[in-house]
Amino acid sequence: MSDREQHGLRGPVKSCTRESTRPGVTDADGKTYPEVHLEYTTEYDTDGRVLVTRSRNSDGSQWVTRFAYDTSGRTDGGAHRAKKRDWGTLTRSAAHPAVRLRRGSGTGTGS
Numbered sequence: 001m002s003d004r005e006q007h008g009l010r011g012p013v014k015s016c017t018r019e020s021t022r023p024g025v026t027d028a029d030g031k032t033y034p035e036v037h038l039e040y041t042t043e044y045d046t047d048g049r050v051l052v053t054r055s056r057n058s059d060g061s062q063w064v065t066r067f068a069y070d071t072s073g074r075t076d077g078g079a080h081r082a083k084k085r086d087w088g089t090l091t092r093s094a095a096h097p098a099v100r101l102r103r104g105s106g107t108g109t110g111s
Contacts, residue, residue, distance in 0.1 A: 014044060
């Protein structure tokens with residue numbers, strides 16, 4: 001079963017975005033915590049494996065995690081994360097296990 005199917009999706013879905021909002025609260029001491037909005041996007045390859053996950057928080061912080069697979073479809077052990085300011089191309093393969101980061105354009109596209 002593919003990652004995409006395990007996530008409850010059918011057919012050739014390329015990406016899925018989940019959003020959640022947690023209401024602001026005030027604790028017993030009167031300290032107020034603001035509402036939190038979270039957004040998660042998962043991108044899949046044609047075989048339904050997770051390629052990229054993107055997370056965005058209401059405070060503006062953003063994360064990207066990229067996954068790589070060997071020729072038999074197994075993850076090569078590479079789940080690589082970067083904060084938005086470091087978004088670029090993260091690569092790791094079984095043949096070249098060193099992780100390399102190439103700076104992107106800084107547009108936040110993650111590519």
